[in-house]
Amino acid sequence: LAKTTQPISMDSYEGQEVNITCSHNNIATNDYITWYQQFPSQGPRFIIQGYKTKVTNEVASLFIPADRKSSTLSLPRVSLSDTAVYYCLVEGFNKFYFGSGTKLNVKP
């Protein structure tokens, strides 16, 4: 089971782009990379998922290099409401692991 390593916390200001990097050196060939967001007193919420290269949706982009040993979640122009904990998961068939996540603090 591929475990992940993320920074414990990050600070940013409103309007900036935020990049959170996750290391997953033992990722298997069939594993996907998924990011979840969690606000206080709520369950985690799916943000984005990818296998390789770049994936973009309405809220974020996910960059995965060719060796897939890391991935970067990019949040464009963050606002105060993006203050949350962000979890990187490596997921395969019926296997996945939530680490401790990255606490993002967006300041005005």
Add this chain to the structure above:
Amino acid sequence: EAGVAQSPRYKIIEKRQSVAFWCNPISGHATLYWYQQILGQGPKLLIQFQNNGVVDDSQLPKDRFSAERLKGVDSTLKIQPAKLEDSAVYLCASSLAGLAGAADTQYFGPGTRLTVL
């Protein structure tokens, strides 16, 4: 579309008492998960069901925790007897299916905050 429902939202009990949590997943979702989240930590998977069968319960403390998913729909998680270290948020999630070769998006409920005194 209705989300994952959990009840109760909060529960306070004394140690050695028993407690039960209920979860109703999104309609049509075959897979159901129970997690324990201690303050400041990521969610820890306790048990995963596919329909009414157990896929993974390797991290469930079976001497005191039990879970069932009768009829493959809603589920209950029970703790008996509770210990102080069981104080946590208990999250339920569901996903459409565990598909071979593809990760499955999980949808989480709001959780039940348990305090054991």
